[in-house]
Amino acid sequence: MLYSEFLNEFNKNKKIKFRLYCLEYIIEEKNGLYEIKTLSYPEKKIHQFKTLDELFDSYTIYNEILRRHLNKMNLIQ
Numbered sequence: 001m002l003y004s005e006f007l008n009e010f011n012k013n014k015k016i017k018f019r020l021y022c023l024e025y026i027i028e029e030k031n032g033l034y035e036i037k038t039l040s041y042p043e044k045k046i047h048q049f050k051t052l053d054e055l056f057d058s059y060t061i062y063n064e065i066l067r068r069h070l071n072k073m074n075l076i077q
Helices: 003-013 052-058 066-072
Strands: 015-020 023-030 033-038 047-049 074-076
Touching: 003 015, 003 052, 003 066, 033 052, 047 052, 052 066
Parallel strands: none
Antiparallel strands: 015 023, 015 074, 023 033, 033 047
C-alpha cells in the first residue's frame, strides 16, 4: 500500500484498521491527536502523535518505523 492510498482511506472516517504480522491495529484521530493501538492487546499503551507523518516516522514494529511496513499492511473493513 502506498502512503497516499492510506491517507485516502483514513480521511474517509478519520479511522483505519489494519492487520500487520497477524496483529490488528487501529489508527484514529481524537482531539487533534493521532492514536495507534493494538486491538489484539487492549491493555497495551495507546501511543499518541501530533501528525500522521510523525506517527509513521516514530512508531516502530519489530524495530522498524511503521512507514517501512506499508506494503505489508492489510486493511480491515
